[in-house]
Amino acid sequence: MQTTFPSLSDIQAAHDRIQPFIHRTPILSSSAINEIAGCEIFFKCENFQKVGAFKARGAANAVMKLSKSQKAKGVATHSSGNHAAALARAARVAGIPAYIVMPSNAPEIKKKAVKGYGGEIIECEPNLKARETTLESVVEKTGATFIPPYDFMDVIEGQATCALELIEDQADLDIILAPVGGGGLLGGTALTTHYLNSNIEVIAAEPQGADDAFQSFHAGKIIPQTGPNTIADGLLTSLGVLNYELIKEYISDILLATDPQIIEAMRLIYERMKIVIEPSCAVPLAALLANQDRFRGKKVGIILSGGNVDLGKLPF
Amino acid sequence: MQTTFPSLSDIQAAHDRIQPFIHRTPILSSSAINEIAGCEIFFKCENFQKVGAFKARGAANAVMKLSKSQKAKGVATHSSGNHAAALARAARVAGIPAYIVMPSNAPEIKKKAVKGYGGEIIECEPNLKARETTLESVVEKTGATFIPPYDFMDVIEGQATCALELIEDQADLDIILAPVGGGGLLGGTALTTHYLNSNIEVIAAEPQGADDAFQSFHAGKIIPQTGPNTIADGLLTSLGVLNYELIKEYISDILLATDPQIIEAMRLIYERMKIVIEPSCAVPLAALLANQDRFRGKKVGIILSGGNVDLGKLPF
Structure with a gap:
């Protein structure tokens, strides 16, 4: 069966839908960095987004698209990262409950963010199996709708609105670089860019210590991430199924x-x-600087994905 | 003798003069901080300014106003902070030499910034007397024009352009808060605000550990700073003479x-x-939060003065 991805008008409708609840983030440039990089870079600053990350887009879109009866029962997810906070906030804006399953060893700052947005935290053992079974039982008990962090059409559709703004504000790009973890942002970016201007190359950037998307892209099939080891802690997960399909089709390379x-x-x-910015957010610029010849003289859009970092643990 | 300060049209002319060489910095707000503060804050982001600080304005104005024969001989100053980098950059833009007297113990990063802009560093013993005598001999040898960091009309006129942009972009402010060290930014801000809308209160914010402006303001005469002790390392200097006159006349309080x-x-x-941001830059918000009743429900402009901080030494 052929998967049907959101159309351009679907993505535009998603943008209209979530616009009251998100920031239109600015695009910044630095002449000093352009000089170092040998190209012209336009940074789309999703670190300034609500909840400090692009994840606010997908979560808002998924929540707003729920039916009235679904909304009444709330939403649920398992996440220890930005998706948890984003979903809790989207639920609060919609006036519905959010049940967030988090591993018991999740950082206090992440729990605080979820609580700050009124999310209800359900703790579980720190392993994937416990997260999944705990989530299942929460869903069964509450009737809440599970909103996955990236392998989910409405979330991808929401993340796709970021490139919509980027290309609207800066039409003459040659390349767009986005980081890849689960592939929600990258998949959405690739889809929007394909619709708006297929001459713009979309290139993914991935940490070498969590390179499952790179492996999958070159193997022609999904190769799950095992034992990731990188400072880019927002990009540890394996590529999603829907996301892989988009990436296979619409991106030109992974660096x-x-x-x-x-x-x-x-x-x-x-x-x-x-x-x-958080470390994951620096991966596209790092990949660009490690491959300068490929970008020389080009106009490059880079999506800065988020700014949620423990300031006491900066790596410098 | 009455001192003649720049008129509004002087300040506007300064803005036109330096505009090609500076950023029109954005004004940012944070709903989270507004909620905590109990008022609406508009942050004028001079941390995004060229050289990472408002000092780019005054230095550019002073350099551009030199006569052709003065320009030919270059400019000189003694500074270990943002003024040093700002003057070196302004000189490079104008294509003239900059001689910067710096104490031998100045941080490597500050020296690097000056060198990066093509400034020539002359080292001296780390005390004020050595700085002054070394500067004198540099000026004598080169014929360069001394551009002081704050107690200088063309510098004050340049710093005054910051409030010009702030009030143009956000006319309905009740209060403007600016930090005070030597008083260049504060004096210029007070002057511009007086001209454009004297209903806007201008309030200074000063570190308790370097409170000479507070002491001077209340004593009705300049009381020099001795033994400053604060993390706000950009605000250690004593108030300048011209700056004191402006502050006495046009600001309503120092917190x-x-x-x-x-x-x-x-x-x-x-x-x-x-x-x-650098620590000095946080002083106005800190003073506001320590005096919340005074600002409740108001619209407050805060000038974020600069972002040059040693990332390896953040206080958290």
Whole structure:
């Protein structure tokens, strides 16, 4: 069976739907970084997004699309990252409950964010099986709708609105670079870019220590991530099924960056642009700087995915 | 003798003069910080300014106003902070030499910034007397024009352009808060605000550990700073003479903030706004939060003065 992905008008409708609840984030440039990189970079600053990450888009879209009876019973997910906070916030905006299954060892700051948005945290053992069975029992008990973090059409459709704004504001790009973890942002970006201007190349950036998308892209099938080891803690998950289909079809390449390269790019962004980003967010610039010839003289859009970082643990 | 300060049209002319060489910095808000503060805050982000600080304005204005024969001989100053980098950059833009006297113990990163802009560093013993005599001999040898960091009309006129943009972009402010060190930014802000809308109160914010402006304001005469002790390392200097006259005339109050309050405000700005600022830059928000009743329900402009901070030494 052929999967049907959102059309351009679906993505535009998603943008209209979530617009009251998200920021239209700015696009920033740095002449100093352009000089170092040898190309012209336009940073789409989703670190300034609500909840500090692009995840606010997909979660808002998925929640707003629920039927009235679904909304009445709330939403649920398992996540220890930005999706947890994003879903809790989207639910609060919609005035419905959010049940967030989190591993008992999740950082206190992440739990605090979810609670701050009024989400109800259900703790479980820190392993995937416990997360899944706990989520199942929460869904069974509450009747809440499970909103997965990336392998879910309405979430992908929401993340796709980020590239919509980027290309609207900066039409003459040659390349768009986005990070890849589960592939929600990357898949949505690839889809929107394909519709709006298929001459713009979409390239993924992935940490070398969690390179399942790279492996999958080259093997022609999904190869799950095992034992990820990278500072880019937002990109540890395996590629989703829907996301893999989009990536296979619409992106031209996946470039890798090592942790030292990621840290160096992160420092450049802090020092030269004076903005706070999380390590995962620096992966596209790191990959660009590790492959400068490929980008020389081009106009490159980079999606800065988020800014939720423990300031006490910066790697410099 | 009455001092003649720049008129509004002088300040507007300064803005036209330096506009090609500076950023029109954005004004950002944070609903989370507004909620905590109990008022509506508009942050004028001079941390995004060229050289990472408002100092780019005054230095550019002073350099551009030099005569052709003065320009030919270059400019000189003694500074270990943002003025040093700002003057070196302004000189490079104008294609003239900059001689920067710096104490031998100035941080490597500050020296690097000056060198990066093509400034020539002349090292001296780390005390004010050595700085002054070394500067004198540099000026004598080169014929360069001394551009002081704050107690200088063309510099004040340049710093005054910051409030011009702030009030143009956000006309309905009740209060503007600016930090005070030497008083260049504060003096210029007070002057512009007086001209454009004297109903807007201008309030200064100063670290308790370097409170000479507070002491001077209340004593009715300049009381020099001795033994400053604060994390806000951009605000250690004594108030200038010209700056004191402006402050006496045009500001309504000076509020103090302790170092723990400054660090807490700094953390709030990093965490909630996802932007990088230097400690001095957090003093106005810290002073506001320490005096919340005074600001409740008001529209407050805060000038974020700069973002040049050693990332390896953040206080959290």
